[in-house]
Amino acid sequence: MTDSTPVPDNEIDDQGIIQGVEQLSPEKIERIINEVLSEETGAKLKVYVDTCVHCGLCSEGCHYYVSRDKDPKFSPAGKVKQTMWEIMRKKGKVSPEFIKQAAVIAYTQCNLCKRCAMYCPFGIDIAYVLSVVRRICHRLGVVPLYIQDTAHSHSVTGNQMWVKDDEWVDTLMWQEEEARDEAPNLRIPLDVEGADTFYSVIGPEPKFRAQLIYQAAMIMNAAGEDWTMPSMPGWDNSDMCMFTGDYEMMERLKKMHFEAATKLKAKxxxxxxxxxxxxxxxDMGNRALGWKMPPIPIVHALEYYHELFSQDKIKIKHKFDRPVTLHDPCNIVRGRGLHEMARSVVNSTCKTFIEMTPNREHNYCCGAGGGVINCGPPFKNARLDSNKIKAEQLFAAKAKGAEVVIAPCHNCHGGLEDIIHHYGVDMELKFLGDIIYEIMEKPEE
Amino acid sequence: MHDIYAILTGPLAWLSFAVFLGGSLYRFISLYQLARKKDGAVFQYMDLKFALRSIAHWLTPFGAKNMRMNPAMTVVTFAFHIALFIAPLFVFAHVVLIEESFGIHWFTLPDSVADILSIIVVLSCVFFFARRIMRPEVKFLTTWVDIVILIIVAAPFATGVWVFHQWAGFPTMTLVHIFSGELMLAIIPFTKLFHMFLFPFTRGYIGSEFGGVRMAKDW
Amino acid sequence: MNTTVKQMILLFLISAGVLIPSFSFCDDYMNIDEEAFTKKQRPFVSFNHDEHNEMAGLEEDCALCHHMYEDGKLVEDESSEDMACSECHAKENDPKQMELAATYHKRCRECHVEKKQGPITCGACHKKVK
Incomplete structure (x- = not known):
């Protein structure tokens, strides 16, 4: 790659988008857009676009806008203006070049975190509007390369990381073996029928963070949980197709996941x-499959930890003694209201807890969610420049004494790790599971 | 003058009310049917309690974080919307016209109060206009239609004040006043002014989503 | 008449006596049904009865305005110049006299619109006192 030239700031270097756009014709764009708009959307999109009075009050809700020195192009409505308003105004008669820009905006300049929905006086779900733009881009074959690769992996293997069926079982057995050094009777029970708890993880856990499976097994073991994991596809609960706009694949994946649990008759x-x-x-997959609420109770790790401590299922040796702060992930806070449970768990496990501001529903996004981090290296610098405010928020928490950031979410971890390095925040990042594992009493045999 | 007056207060008045009511009804029904056809899920998640909870927060001055972050906008927006409804509905001159035509009347405001309310509306429109051209994030979103709508909304109130104080040329201005009021009413169903009817639904839906599914606040 | 009303009329007459000269009214001008409107919002309509009727050619047609109704039916060939409009058209206990005001408005304006002459807007009759 000696002849490579730097890509100018205003250009993008993503072959998924560039090559996708090359294959477009105005006719195809118009046809696909109108198919999506007439077949897949209805009054909701229309009302959202028609009701917006262009007041700009959503702007402060967006960490991109705030971080990009209040550049109006990065405000939530500003992003809709550059995409959906044009698309609807021109009834789909937009150029390939327009689609290229729309893809960059929809896939890499919005985390679909829904914070702006809390700032819009009308409660317009701007993330939904940008999801429709993503859907159009997906149908046009204009998707950033890296995230499309994970979507391909989902469609081939049923997991996000090209983990083969035997590698999956191998990884579980390897982690079980490791953990037995510490807890000799520990098992990672595979395919147990009728277990109370079916435990599922995301593809990157067996691929890069196998110790998390180890820790989870230790915690389940210590809590005396009746649990199981599936040996076959359906173990991966992650979903990049949801973010690329490949809703057909999203449905397949969620079906696999729900069926893996129901096949084992898990509670x-x-x-x-x-x-x-x-x-x-x-939120997304169950609805796409026609379930108003998930067909089987879904318990996020945070809720599970809360259950462990509130029901005294687990004992700790001592509280974690370094001052911690907590990052509220959008999908389980604005998505499920777990913020108070998170605080309860943090207070049960840590000596000193320092709030970052804003917090709870109003916390700033990590900048990685919504598939943005999965769009990979071509957009990494832009992603970090677009979340200066998060670094400032972390610095402020640090100034109040916090040393460790707890982020109970993989995406947030990825995003915060990059921010901490890029801005030199110098704080340590942990999952809640890391802390619980570190301080819990491990049953001696 | 007399002919124009007769048209403005006769057929055009009926027309503007008909367009306003008919157009609003048409938009409502068509949106409802489209929602039934394409957004069935919306009806599943709509929840009266959470919808009202959200609406109540957003109809309370400074009831949402964003309102506290933009105090000037909050004060002006509330004053504007309240005055916008109260002044025309309860100004004596309007109510007496209703009495003349339909034999019914209701509470009226002292003229001086109606005068102040109308001035508030006009000044608010000036504020909104200034915001539209001065704040970059608002300017970026502003289209010429937004400016025209702002002028159409301000016009009946500005001319109303003019006529009330009988400034130069007020008889002609009365005609402009009547026409601009009718125009404002008639464009409601076909412009962003329709937000007056859609607000409870957009707010109510996100309130239901946040309250019923996401178990989080949305203010 | 009870004393309050008497006092009010007296008060009004005194104030009118003070004010009218400064408005430089001619004697021909009359303020319509002043006593009936106790709560005044707009300036009173000063109406030159004779001049108006001369211009409008109404000298012989008194009953056009000063009509007479009995049991809800218009009585032809009868007129009511000796009565105040408020005797029939005013409501009791209505300080704003909405119906009376509406009656005047309709009487004047409908004719003006029909004949395409005369004032029709609010301020053209309720002139501000300069």
Whole structure:
């Protein structure tokens, strides 16, 4: 790659988008857009677009806008103006170049975190509007390369990370073996019928963060949980197709996941500390499949930990003694209202808890969610420049004494890790599970 | 003058009310049917309690965080909307016209109060206009239609004040006053002014989503 | 008449006596049904009866305005110049006299619109006192 030239700031370097756009014709764009608008959307989109009075009050709700020195192009309504307003005004007669820009905006300049919905006086769900733009881009084949790769993996393997069936079981057995050094009788029970708890994780856990499975097994073991994990596809609860706009695949994935649990006659699904996966099973995927609420009770790790402490299922040796702050992930806070439970767990496990501001529903997004981090290196610098405010928020918490940031979400972890490095925040990042594992009493045999 | 007056207060008045009511009804029914056909889920998640909870928060001055972040806008917006409804509905001159035509009347405001309310509406429109051209994030979103609507909304109130104080040329201005009021009413169903009817639904839906599914606040 | 009303009329007459000269009214002008409107919002309508009727050619047609109704039916060939409009058209206990005001408005304006002459807007009759 000696002949590579730097890409100018206003250009993008993403082959998924560039090559996708090359294959477009105005006729195809118009046809696909009108198909999506007339077949897949209705009054909701129309009302959202028609009701917006262009007041700009959503702007402050968006961390992109705030971080980008209040550049109006990054305000929530500003992004809709550059995409959906034009699309609807021109009834789909937009150029390939327009689609290219729309894809960059919809996929990489919005985390679909829904914070702006709380700032719009009309409660317009702007994330929904940008999801429709993503849907159009997906149908046109204009999707950032890296996230499309994970979507391909989902469609081929049923998981996000090209983990093969045997590698999955191998990984579980490997983690079980490791953990047995610490807890000799520990098992990671595979395919147990009728267990209380069906535990599912996201693809990156076996791929990059196998120790999280180890920790979860230790916690379940210590709590005496009647639990199981599936040996076959359906174990991955993650869903990048939901974010690319590939809703057909999203439905297939959620079906696999729900069916893996119901086949084993599990009473509930407990899932790891992941936000977007929770969104996919509790908000998007179940609805797409026609379930008003999930067909089987869904328990996020945070709720599960709360249950452990409120029911005294687990004992701790001592509280975690470094001062911590808590990052509220959008998908389980604005998506499920787990913020008070999170605080309860943090207070049960940590000596000193320092709030970052804003917090709870009003917390700033990590900048990684909504599939933005999954769009990969071509957009990494832009992503970090677009979340200066998060760094400032972390610095402020640090100034109040916090040393450790707890982020009970994989995406948030990825996003915050990058921010902490890029801005030199110098704080340590942990999952809640990391802390619980560290301080809990491990049953001696 | 007399002919124009006769048209403005006769056929055009009826026309503007008909367009306003008929157009609003048409938009409502068509949106409802479209929602039934395409957004069936919306009806599943609509929840009266959470919808009202959200609406109540957003109809209370400073009841949402965003309102506290923009105090000037909050004060002006509330004053504007309240005055916008109260002044025309309860100004004596309007109520007496209703009495003349339909033999019914209701509570009326002292003229001085109606005068102040109308001035509030006009000044609010000036504020909104200034915001539209001065705040970059609002300017970016503003279209010429937004400006025209703002003028159409301000016009009946500005001319109303003019006529009330009998400034130069007020008889002609009375005609402009009547026409601009009719125009404002008639464009409601076909412009962003329709937000007056859609607000409870957009707010109510996001309130239901946040309250019933997401178990979070939306203010 | 009870004393309050008497006092009010007296008060009004005194104030009118003070004010009218400064308005430089001619004697021909009359303020319509002043006593009936106790709560005044707009300036009173000063109406030159004779001049109006001369211009409008109404000298012989008194009953056009000063009509007479009995049991809800218009009595032809009868007129009511000796009565105040408020004797029939005013409501008791209505300080704003909405119906009376509406009656005047309709009487004047409908004719003016029909004949395409005369004032029709609020301020053209309720002139502000300069």
């Amino acid at each position: 509930r699904i407990v899932m790891g500390e992941c936000g977007h996966a929770f969104r996919s099973v509790y």
